[in-house]
Amino acid sequence: MHLATTDERARLCPECGMRAHRMKEWVTTRPRDLPVAGRVCELRWRKRRWYCDETACARGTFTEQVPQIPARSRLTARLRRASGAAVADGGRTIVQSARDHALSWPVVAAAFTAHALRVLPTEPEPVTVLGIDEVRRGRPRWTWNATAQAWTTAADRWHVGFVDLSAGQGLLGQVEGRTARTVIDWLEARGTAWKEQVAYVAIDMCTIFKAAVRAALPHATLVVDHFHLVQLANATVTEVRRRVTVQVRGRRGRKGNREWELRNRLTRSAAWMHGEHLDPMVDDLLGLPARIGAPILAAWNAKEDLLDVLALARTHPDRHVIAERLFRFYDRCAASGLPELERLATTVQTWWPEICAFIRTGITNAGSEGTNRVIKTVGRDAYGFRNPENQRLRTRCATTRKSRGCLNPA
Known part of the structure; x- marks a missing residue:
């Protein structure tokens, strides 16, 4: 041409x-x-x-020069924009975009950075429900500080992300380091008007996030995600099963031991199990030696009692119904005499105001967990990141494609 x-x-x-x-x-x-x-x-x-x-x-x-081809430019402006948009909006890696457009890696990386800074908002819009969760970014790195004569962190292994769970903005931002100070600094940087709009904050059972939210957002209601409670209850059942097996049999469970063969079924919810699977499982546990079957059955029943409490979410239950099911769970844990169940009951008691907020509102941290899945996928596609700033820019572009109209849900 x-x-x-x-x-x-x-x-x-x-x-x-x-x-x-x-x-x-x-x-x-x-x-x-x-x-x-x-x-x-x-x-x-x-x-x-x-x-x-x-x-x-x-x-x-x-x-002579024109806007599409500036002076000393060997590429057209639309070629640069297309290569950067393929990474930010098309879900491609820099290597894939460079191969498709026949460009070098540094050229596409610079085009992506320019495109991301152009399309991403500088400040997030106010949100009503905020989700906070951490994700592991890679191995930590340290540098030697000659002045302090000590090793300082150059790249932390954790990133803390802030997700909009109400308006669909996606990932609002990320900070490096899983400390209360980093979370507080990010929230304080948004301003007073932005913080006043936050009514609920969904977190997992992390005391760091709890302390940070209480300090920066004292008016917001903390909500604990029920997924982590169910995960903790299932881990408690598994811990009881492994301990009693080692104490009675003198070894770990293996094929031929009925409690080991039921290990996956024990972590399923009874509400989702068919009767032909549920009744034989209870009969098999009762048929085991009492030192093995009785503790496992007690732990499983306590886990189901906790699930019955969490099942009240989004049903607008009366407080007497909540109190009755919660008392049944506490009574089961206290009567069992198992240290694992006592520890589980103590955890539930410690986080009960946040758990009760979940039952009342039904707010979960599923949006944050889904964002973390996308972040991990981007990290695997890139075979890891050396620069944390580049990683945060890539992950924010990937997790905001839907809100920016670059992802077709169909």
């Missing part, structure tokens, strides 16, 4: 802005552009070099 300059603005001096009248020579350049109808398009632009006759201008000569 042979190109000629028809834009009169190309004759304006880039230094002083005066229109040139004397031509010095012809110059032919070959800028690279996007394919046309799937075919590689080779551009040949024959442009002129002009003299700048303005005496006060330090620029003696200049070549």
